[in-house]
Amino acid sequence: xxxxxxxxxxxxxxxxxxxxxxxxxxxxxxxxxxxxxxxxxxxxxxxxxxxxxxxxxxxxxxxxxxxxxxxxxxxxxxxxxxxxxxxxxxxxxxxxxxxxxxxxxxxxxxxxxxxxxxxxxxxxxxxxxxxxxxxxxxxxxxxxxxxxxxxxxxxxxxxxxxxxxxxxxxxxxxxxxxxxxxxxxxxxxxxxxxxxxxxxxxxxxxxxxxxxxxxxxxxxxxxxxxxxxxxxxxxxxxxxxxxx
Ligand code: BV8
Ligand code: ZN
Numbered sequence: 001x002x003x004x005x006x007x008x009x010x011x012x013x014x015x016x017x018x019x020x021x022x023x024x025x026x027x028x029x030x031x032x033x034x035x036x037x038x039x040x041x042x043x044x045x046x047x048x049x050x051x052x053x054x055x056x057x058x059x060x061x062x063x064x065x066x067x068x069x070x071x072x073x074x075x076x077x078x079x080x081x082x083x084x085x086x087x088x089x090x091x092x093x094x095x096x097x098x099x100x101x102x103x104x105x106x107x108x109x110x111x112x113x114x115x116x117x118x119x120x121x122x123x124x125x126x127x128x129x130x131x132x133x134x135x136x137x138x139x140x141x142x143x144x145x146x147x148x149x150x151x152x153x154x155x156x157x158x159x160x161x162x163x164x165x166x167x168x169x170x171x172x173x174x175x176x177x178x179x180x181x182x183x184x185x186x187x188x189x190x191x192x193x194x195x196x197x198x199x200x201x202x203x204x205x206x207x208x209x210x211x212x213x214x215x216x217x218x219x220x221x222x223x224x225x226x227x228x229x230x231x232x233x234x235x236x237x238x239x240x241x242x243x244x
Contacts, residue, residue: 132158
């Protein structure tokens, strides 16, 4: 039997729904990686603070001054080069076994969910460890360098910039998972960036038991069935404890 020590009324409600649930979907944002040392976007130590997102994370910025944008991403790759998954990532990797159907949807581009053992992660905003040709879209993994693709186009990080479409298939799968989840968790996201931020609202509309895990309020807080105010690294291992 899993360790449900320290179960208060909040966790009771979660376990009651989770025990009944056939399908679970979890939606994560930068807050889940904060405890691994990755700065969030909009927090006080946020990485946007020296730059405006619209300035750098856009195709216009890349077309106007590619070197400046690539320098910023090189700095970010530096910052996440030797980070490790934290107990929150590990708990979500364990959560897969707990449900007949489990979908992990992330806005994060740091690859930490896969590193923690999560399989089949839906990366709505891409992955900073890969490059993509800005012209023909062909991808390459980390370590391959040289600025240009064989088609002549410049390589850029394989992430979704403001004003760019999200990968259509990934978005469709995420919408489907939100609509069919019995339990939906929204963890570590300011719930400000669309269309990803539709997901918790869609799950709530479709009747899922919705949980928000975040030390601060978000636009979704009032609709969530259960709000767990605090860090994902401490709440998630309690929601998905080690078995045994
Ligand atoms: C689209 C990848 C249109 C790149 C990112 C004007 C012009 C153009 C578009 C728009 C516009 N106005 C609005 C839009 C739409 C725009 C948008 O939503 N803007 C917002 C700001 C209003 N969206 C887009 O542009 C999207 N594309 O709409 O295309 C279109 C339509 C048709 C045809 C063509 C085009 C693309 C959006 C994707 C942008 N890419 N990142 C990169 O990273 O460099 S966004 C960026 O924000 C990251 O992906 C990040 O994941 C995402 C969301 O942020 P969060 O993850 O929530 O992180 P944040 O720091 O905000 O919050 C952290 C949270 O964690 C906080 O709540 C904090 O309390 C909590 N926390 C802290 N510590 C912990 C914790 N929680 C738990 N535990 C802890 N320990
Ligand atoms: Zn190309």
